[in-house]
Amino acid sequence: MAVRPLVVTPGEPAGIGPDIVLTLAACGEDPGRPWFVIADPEVLTARAEQIGLPVRCRLIDAPEQATAPEAGVLQVFPRRAGTPVTPGHPNPATARHVLGALEQAVAWAAEQRCGGVVTGPIQKSIINEAGIAFTGHTEAVARQLGGMRPVMMLAGPTLRVALATTHLPLRQVPDAITTASVEAVIRITAEDLQSRFRISTPRIRVAGLNPHAGEDGHLGHEDDAIIRPAIETCREQGLDVSGPYPADTLFNTHYRADTDAFVAMYHDQGLPVIKALDFGEVVNVTLGLPIVRTSVDHGTALDVAGTGKADPHSLGVAMRLAATLAP
Structure with missing residues (x-):
């Protein structure tokens, strides 16, 4: 069986999620297996230009198309944000984009098409402001997988x-x-x-x-x-x-x-x-889940988004651990 890739959800598009996945892609971060993100390629391209990273998006249609990491290339399964995104200014209109990316990633992992899910930081308050009751990634993933503890x-x-x-x-x-x-x-x-x-x-x-x-x-x-x-x-x-x-x-x-x-x-x-x-x-x-799910240990850092100062280290650590834990 081919090595299953990691699927990364950058999280809040107005936060540093796009910045850190782009930064890792720029240097060809290799956690030990292929990886790709579910995100809006237009948001990623605009952010790369804003922070001065020479990264291009390579679109894929399925997890199986993800290949080994390549410096300067970010593999993206496209999911549109549905509204313009301004770094540092989250918009409740993107809440369903954020949750939809998470749901797709979890579904692929449950189907064993991905080795694990790695999640970037989300802005819980914005999701709740959109009228969606949400307490966090942990609870949402468990609920989707059948309500286990x-x-x-x-x-x-x-x-x-x-x-x-x-x-x-x-x-x-x-x-x-x-x-x-x-x-x-x-x-x-x-x-x-x-x-x-x-x-x-x-x-x-x-x-x-x-x-x-x-x-x-x-x-x-x-x-x-x-x-x-x-x-x-x-x-x-x-x-x-x-x-x-x-x-x-x-x-x-x-x-x-x-x-x-x-x-x-x-x-x-x-x-x-x-x-x-x-x-x-x-x-x-x-x-307690039938899938591997890891995440960063920090928040959306809205004040840093789009400045080029976001540190991608935590995401890289989360990806490497997911690659180690994945079957």
Whole structure:
């Protein structure tokens, strides 16, 4: 079987997504397999001219037409934006263009016509302003693939952090954490570390929800009543998992040395740590899916779009990891 290509969705067209795919194409970025983007070739051509990159778009009609990377050539499956795009000024009229590209990429991966999906940064607020309820890539991809439970994990050179909850207001987090949900996140994380990352016996540490992991109930009951039973059940199933630990000391050097992944209870409990340690080298990986999906660790950087200052490194790292994880 021929090596299946990676499909890249640049994301918000007014952001740095077009800039970074063009920059990687200019230097002939080779993640280890062919890659192409789903985007508007007119937007890409205009952006290349604006930032001074000698890149031409080579249009393809199907993933199977993607060939090995070539410096100065960006392979594009065309999908029109439907409206003029101005760097730095997102327009709700492009929301369906952005989501349509994502849906097409996921469909091709599910059909095994692509080895994996790599997503650029999106502007969630603009999609919602278009009247489309949208919380993020992770949830949208899982919904399209049949509603399985996705687990958002950020992976970097220093540590890996999976999330028990993702894009929720902090006020809603405690109600969203159940013993069943924490158990599922631990199990899915362990399974994907084995199957995708090829770690035979993953070692997982779980953060508590409250300060000091609840301080024996004096600072909240969730740690002992909800999180600990999930950990105990997973241990009974043979998983190497422990906790709950106080989050303020969980990510220290000693624990990182013998841990393959940490499970944090909410977005801003674990992600600031990994981004502080490894920003630019971190990849957002969606676990629990039948396909490989990775993403950059940054946003749309609207103030940088079209200036030629966008750094494509994170996208390159995400592509290389996807190529490694892909079957």
